[in-house]
Structures are given as structure tokens and as C-alpha cells.
Amino acid sequence: MPFTLVGPCEYREEIRKSRFITLAAPIASAADAHAFLEQHSDLNATHNCWAWKLADQYRSNDDGEPGGTAGRPILAAIEAQAFDQVVVLVIRWYGGIQLGTGGLARAYGGGANKCLQQADRILLINRVPLNFDCSFSELAMVKLRLAELNGLVTDEAFTANGVQLQVSLGPEHLDILQRQLADLSRGRIVLQRQPSE
Incomplete structure (x- = not known):
């Protein structure tokens, strides 16, 4: 390993x-x-x-x-x-x-x-790069959920409407995080895989 x-x-x-x-x-x-x-x-x-x-x-x-x-x-x-x-x-x-x-x-x-x-x-854990947007009020809870799944925030950009996040997460946790974020945002937050370079 x-x-x-x-x-x-x-x-x-x-x-x-x-x-x-x-x-x-x-x-x-x-x-x-x-x-x-x-x-x-x-x-x-x-x-x-x-x-x-x-x-x-x-x-x-x-x-x-x-x-x-x-x-x-x-x-x-x-x-x-x-x-x-x-x-x-x-x-x-x-x-x-x-x-x-x-x-x-x-x-x-x-x-x-x-x-x-x-x-x-x-x-070294194999992680998948993802991105999504969340509101300012959701940010703390999003980071908490991500940390619980051993994910990393690799970049964050604050916009007028909220926060654009780039994260990386083990592939085995993708479905769990998607469910948690959908519950948190009433279905508005959708994980998107970053295109590989």
C-alpha cells in the first residue's frame, strides 16, 4: 500500500x-x-x-x-x-x-x-475528484459530512450565490455522500465528477 x-x-x-x-x-x-x-x-x-x-x-x-x-x-x-x-x-x-x-x-x-x-x-487512499455548489449556510455541515467519510476539500471558491467546492473522496463513499448532501439541500446539491486531466 x-x-x-x-x-x-x-x-x-x-x-x-x-x-x-x-x-x-x-x-x-x-x-x-x-x-x-x-x-x-x-x-x-x-x-x-x-x-x-x-x-x-x-x-x-x-x-x-x-x-x-x-x-x-x-x-x-x-x-x-x-x-x-x-x-x-x-x-x-x-x-x-x-x-x-x-x-x-x-x-x-x-x-x-x-x-x-x-x-x-x-x-494513500484512492480518491475520486468531485465538484459541487452549496449555500453559505450549508458549508459547515457539508465539510463535516465530508470529514466523516475521510474526504478532502481540495479547493473552495466563494461566489455571490454560495460556495463552489472541489473535493476528493474514496469511491466507496460516493453514494453515501450524495444521499447526505441531497438530504441536506433538499436535492439541490449534486456531485459531479471532475474530468480527469
């Missing part, structure tokens, strides 16, 4: 005078991964190497380190611990001592491993 992170985490270490900071976070899309990398990469560092995995999509980058010594070991650390929907960034400040290709792979993969090992994780 795959896991994802509860929230962002960090691990720091020094290896032969090079400083390494590993940052990891949960993601829901490739855009989330790119936003995280853009926000946390340090342009003053020697290298910003990374990897992310999202179901069957994955990417990695060595950022100037010898090919295969950074991005792939980071990705291997993600997969070895059964993580999914995760991005990992390892930032290195060169300390003047060469680590060699094996040393680099151990440093990047090891930092990613240690960061993920100490992180809070949750079992």
Missing part, C-alpha cells in the same frame, strides 16, 4: 564539508511539484537536485551533478519506502572535497531516505 506525507519535512547533514538539506512534501499534481521546487530551491547553493513521484508519473534531475548520481537515488529512496504523491529536493553546498560518484549517490539517496523515514506518513 502506498503512503504519502502528512506535511513538509526536512533533514540536514554535513558530509565531508559539503552541506546537504533535504526537503520533502506531499503533492497532488505535477504543477504542485514544480511550484515546490521553484519556491524552495536555493540559487546560491551548488546543486538543487530533486525527484517526484505521482502515481505512474515521475521525474528527477541531477542539476549538474554527474548523470545518475543525484536525481535517480532520490527517486529510488521515494520508491523504496512505498511513497507516492511526494516531491523531494536535496540542496547541496559544495565543501571542497570530491565525494566521487558512489559517494554522491549515497549522499543524495541517503539524505532522501533519512528525511522520509523520520516523516509523518499516511496511507
